Structures are given as C-alpha cells and as structure tokens.
Amino acid sequence: MSxxxxxxxxxxxxxxxxxxxxxxxxxxxxxxxxxxxxxxKVKEFETEFARFIGAAHAVAVNSCTAALHLALAACGVEExxxxxxxxxxFAATGEVVQYFKCKPILVDCKKESxxxxxxxxxxxxxxxxxxIVPVHFAGFPCxxxxxxxxxxxxxxxxxxxxxxxxxxxxxxxxxGTIGDLTCFSFYATKSITTGEGGMVxxxxxxxxxxxRILSLHGISKDAWTRYAANGAWRYDILEMGFKDNLTDLQxxxxxxxxxxxxxxxxxxxxxxxxxxxSLASFDGFLPPPxxxxxxxxxxxxxxxxxxxxxxxxxxxxIEELKARRIGTSVHFIPLHLHSLYQKRLGYRTGQFPxxxxxFANAISLPLFPDMTREEIDRVIAAxxxxxxxxxx
Numbered sequence: 001m002s003x004x005x006x007x008x009x010x011x012x013x014x015x016x017x018x019x020x021x022x023x024x025x026x027x028x029x030x031x032x033x034x035x036x037x038x039x040x041k042v043k044e045f046e047t048e049f050a051r052f053i054g055a056a057h058a059v060a061v062n063s064c065t066a067a068l069h070l071a072l073a074a075c076g077v078e079e080x081x082x083x084x085x086x087x088x089x090f091a092a093t094g095e096v097v098q099y100f101k102c103k104p105i106l107v108d109c110k111k112e113s114x115x116x117x118x119x120x121x122x123x124x125x126x127x128x129x130x131x132i133v134p135v136h137f138a139g140f141p142c143x144x145x146x147x148x149x150x151x152x153x154x155x156x157x158x159x160x161x162x163x164x165x166x167x168x169x170x171x172x173x174x175x176g177t178i179g180d181l182t183c184f185s186f187y188a189t190k191s192i193t194t195g196e197g198g199m200v201x202x203x204x205x206x207x208x209x210x211x212r213i214l215s216l217h218g219i220s221k222d223a224w225t226r227y228a229a230n231g232a233w234r235y236d237i238l239e240m241g242f243k244d245n246l247t248d249l250q251x252x253x254x255x256x257x258x259x260x261x262x263x264x265x266x267x268x269x270x271x272x273x274x275x276x277x278s279l280a281s282f283d284g285f286l287p288p289p290x291x292x293x294x295x296x297x298x299x300x301x302x303x304x305x306x307x308x309x310x311x312x313x314x315x316x317x318i319e320e321l322k323a324r325r326i327g328t329s330v331h332f333i334p335l336h337l338h339s340l341y342q343k344r345l346g347y348r349t350g351q352f353p354x355x356x357x358x359f360a361n362a363i364s365l366p367l368f369p370d371m372t373r374e375e376i377d378r379v380i381a382a383x384x385x386x387x388x389x390x391x392x
Contacts (some may be wrong), residue, residue: 004012007035011130011326014189014366018369020066022256035248036220042247045252046058046060048061052261055203057207059215060197060245060251061200061244061245063198064094064184064185064186065092067185067200068133068161069099070348071159072096072097075180078100079100081100081102081129082105082126082129083102083130084105084107084131084132085104085335086107086108087107088355090331097133104345106127106351109323110354115135119297122171124149124182125150129156132147132150135163136168136175138164138298138299139296140291140297141168160179160181163190164297165297170290170293171293176203182200182201184198184199192264193257198246215242215244216245217241218240219237220235220238268297269298271376272296275379276288279303279383282384283388284390285305288303303363306361309391310390321363321379324382327366328366331391336352
C-alpha cells in the first residue's frame, strides 16, 4: 500500500540560481558596450578569478568539459595514452579522455567516501599513464597530498576536476593551486554561474599560453583584438584548435557572481550544518562527511539512505520526496555502469563495489544560497516523516 501523500504544496526545486540586480546590471552594461563576445570582460574575469584563488594563470572557456579537454591537450596527451579517472563522476571527466583516443582507466572510490582512492590510483598506473584526474566530489577536496606524491613519483600530471569545488581549500591551499591544472565549472547549478562556462587555472605559463591558443581555433593568442580599434586583421593559425571561448556577456555575469562567492559558500555551509544536525536526531539517513583539514565548497549535500534502518531504498525515497513536492538529484551513476564503458571499453557491473554501493544509496538534497528556513525545514520534516513511516 502506497504511503505517497497528495499535496498541492509549491514545488521546491533541487536548485534555484541566485542572481540579482548586480548580475542584471553587469550584463546590461556589456550589451550596451557593443562588445559581446570574448573581449575585455573575459580578460577581467580571468584576472579576478586567478587573484581570488591565488593562481598564476586562469583561462576562461565555455564549459568545464572544454577546460578538461584543453588541460589534457596542454599536458600533451596523445592517442594510446592512459588517463586515470574515478568511476564516480560525471560523463565529461571520462569522455574528454576519449576525445584523444586514449583510454580512461577507471578507479573505485574509497570505502568511506565518494572520493577516488589513492591506493588504487597507484596500482592502476602503467607505462602508458599520462595524467590523473581526481574529482573533488560535492565540493569536498580529495586527498591531494597523497595524489600529488604518487604523480611526482610516477612522473605523471595531475588535472583536478573541480567542477564542484569553488571556492574550496585543502590543507590551507586553495583548490586551483595544487595540481598541474585545475578545471572549474560555472554551469547554472554551480556555486557561481555564467549560465554555461568554465575556467582552467595553472602555475605553468606554457600551459596557459597553449590553452588560450587552442581555445579559439588555434589562432595566435591576441586575435580577439582584431575587431578593436587597436587591432589588426592579420592572424596566424598555429595549430588545430577548438571553439571553446567564453563571451563577455558570460564573463560579466561571472564577475558579479565572483563578488558573492564567499557569501554564497558561507550560506551553503550554514544550510549543510542545519541538515547534518537534524539528520543526527533520527535514523534512516547518513549525512555526508565533513573535512578536518579542508574548506568544503558545499556544492552538493549528498545523504545516503541507510538500508539497515529503512524498509525502502533510495529510488522510493526519491519518489516519496517528489510526492511531497521536493526536488532531488543523484550524483552520479558511476561511469562503468554505462553502456559506452561496458560495450566499448570492457568495464562491467560489480567491478567497482564501493562506487556502486555509494551510488545505490545516494540522494542529493536541495542546497542553494537563497533557500529559506521554511524550505530547509520542509526537507528535514519530509525526511523524518519518511524515516518514521518506513522504519525497519
């Protein structure tokens, strides 16, 4: 017999973008400037983002996928190489490796977290390995000391997938200043947004220069000025590149959001604390771990259904929340469970048990800076009601 209630309550989305008058004015200023595509605002956004995290170089692009692609290219990845990637990640992390006709070597999570396991990274490295791509899941930094030590010992590059992790820090160092390159996302649901967009940071000036060239068709790096008063029409194509550039319209939005980044992070952290304190008062759901030596960006708040306490599983919990007009998401379906990875690359179900167990029980709850206390309490009350109704 279904316990699903019938309700007319307004739907609470998994995410609601936090934008205001500052963002609207910034975009309007660009519209009125007459320069809409990559130009002075993109340069300003790169400069301010690099300053915010303390990186030497920042290259703005149109997605985190593009950022990962360019980072691999900057490292000289070629056909036949291998790149180590966690199975617990989004499609982009593994797919960019295959753009180069390379093989993504999938690695399991740690038993106690969604993070890639450094011990399994070490075991997965071969003579063909060129890079490691750790993913800072949910905004919680990976064990970067161990990963960097492995990379140095094995002479491979570290490309951090920090799509979830702005602003975050590890052992007092900002994410974006630790690995050889770090890739950020400004997608609509991320901690700051440009609608679509991304950024790559690096301390290596050669990497930065090459990514700038590749991001716009491989043409000489100052070619965007050719339509400006001081520009020149002649340009040179240096190598085959891509169409990965960010626009000034997006950069203006990003600059306005960047000014609010720390305020947004503190608000998300406060909501996460309320969730965790409340979940500790009843059985049924396991709150996410919190770092001792890091600053969590709290892009996601991922609870795990505790099967020892509830008679229903994750999928039915999601349906119960939906019936109560509460949106959720799941992060992520591990890569090795997808058809592409099984049919093309030979991975199989059961190969990475920790990732599969985490996935089977994971639910991402609504978490965004503009959440009201009433909305937070709605989520908590719904989880508690589900826990009581389906107590084992």
